Amino acid sequence: MTAGENSVQIKKSVPDLAPLEAVLFDVDGTLCDSDPLHYHVFREMLPQIGFNNGVPIDEEYFIKNIAGKHNSDIAVLLYPDDIPRGIKFMEDKEAMFRSRLALENLPPxxxxxxxxxxxxxxxxxxxxxxxxxxxxAELMISKLGLKDFFDVVILGSDCERAKPYPDPYLKALEVLKVSKDHTFVCEDSVSGIKAGVAAGMPVVGLTTRNPESVLMEANPTILIKDYEDPKLWEALEELDKRIGSSKTSA
Structure with a gap:
C-alpha cells in the first residue's frame, strides 16, 4: 500500500468499532501543542543556513511542508543534493527543540x-x-505524565516507511495484537491522518494548528477542536451503548 492509496474511503465511524480494543495516538500536536515550538526553532535556524534566501519561513510554509513529516523527508527538502548534511541539520534542530522543551511547560x-x-x-x-x-517522543510523553499510560511507542524510524505511509500504524496493531476493525487513531496532521486512513482505521483529527480545510483533504472520520469536543463524546457514548447492547444480547 502506498501513501497515495488514501482515496479508499474509510466508511466506519467510531461507534462501528464496537467492541473497541485500542486507541492509537500521535504525539506532536496530538498529546500537546508542540508545533509552535518546532516552528520557532525552524524559523531561527533555517536563515542561518541560507534557506529561503535567509528569509524566515512563515506558518503556512511550515504547515504545508514540514509539520508532521519525518526528519529524513525534511532533510531532503532542505538539502536535496547533500542528504547527510540535511540529516545533521535535523539532528541539531531536534537537540535545540529538546533544550527548549525541557524549559517549557507545554500543556496537554x-x-x-x-x-x-x-x-x-x-x-x-x-x-x-x-x-x-x-x-x-520520550521527553514529551514523560513531561505529560503518560510514561506508564502507553503500552508501546512506535517510531517512524523503526519502520520501513514513516508516515504518511501506514507502516507505523500497522506495526502498532501488530505489536498490540489488536484488529484495525476495533481501533481508532487520534492525529493532528495531514501526514498522520493519511497514515491512519491508509492503515484502514477511522481517524479522529484534531484541529490543533492545521486548518480544517487542509485536514479534511486527508479524509478523517471526524474533526474535533480538542478532547472535550462534544462530537467526540457523542461518538464514544454511542460506542459504549453498542458494546452494552451486544453484551446484553449475548
Whole structure:
C-alpha cells in the first residue's frame, strides 16, 4: 500500500468499532501543542543556513511542508543534493527543540486526561505512534505524565516507511495484537491522518494548528477542536451503548 492509496474511503465511524480494543495516538500536536515550538526553532535556524534566501519561513510554509513529516523527508527538502548534511541539520534542530522543551511547560491538549481516563477505565490497549525522534517522543510523553499510560511507542524510524505511509500504524496493531476493525487513531496532521486512513482505521483529527480545510483533504472520520469536543463524546457514548447492547444480547 502506498501513501497515495488514501482515496479508499474509510466508511466506519467510531461507534462501528464496537467492541473497541485500542486507541492509537500521535504525539506532536496530538498529546500537546508542540508545533509552535518546532516552528520557532525552524524559523531561527533555517536563515542561518541560507534557506529561503535567509528569509524566515512563515506558518503556512511550515504547515504545508514540514509539520508532521519525518526528519529524513525534511532533510531532503532542505538539502536535496547533500542528504547527510540535511540529516545533521535535523539532528541539531531536534537537540535545540529538546533544550527548549525541557524549559517549557507545554500543556496537554484540552481534555486529554479525560480521554486517557476513559481508555483506562475500559482496559483498552494504547500506543503512541510518531514520526518524532525517540528522545523527543520520550521527553514529551514523560513531561505529560503518560510514561506508564502507553503500552508501546512506535517510531517512524523503526519502520520501513514513516508516515504518511501506514507502516507505523500497522506495526502498532501488530505489536498490540489488536484488529484495525476495533481501533481508532487520534492525529493532528495531514501526514498522520493519511497514515491512519491508509492503515484502514477511522481517524479522529484534531484541529490543533492545521486548518480544517487542509485536514479534511486527508479524509478523517471526524474533526474535533480538542478532547472535550462534544462530537467526540457523542461518538464514544454511542460506542459504549453498542458494546452494552451486544453484551446484553449475548
Amino acid at each position: 491538549i484540552k481534555g486529554l486526561y479525560k480521554l486517557t481516563k476513559w481508555i483506562d477505565d475500559r482496559g483498552l490497549k494504547r500506543a503512541a505512534v510518531t514520526n518524532a525522534p525517540k528522545p523527543n
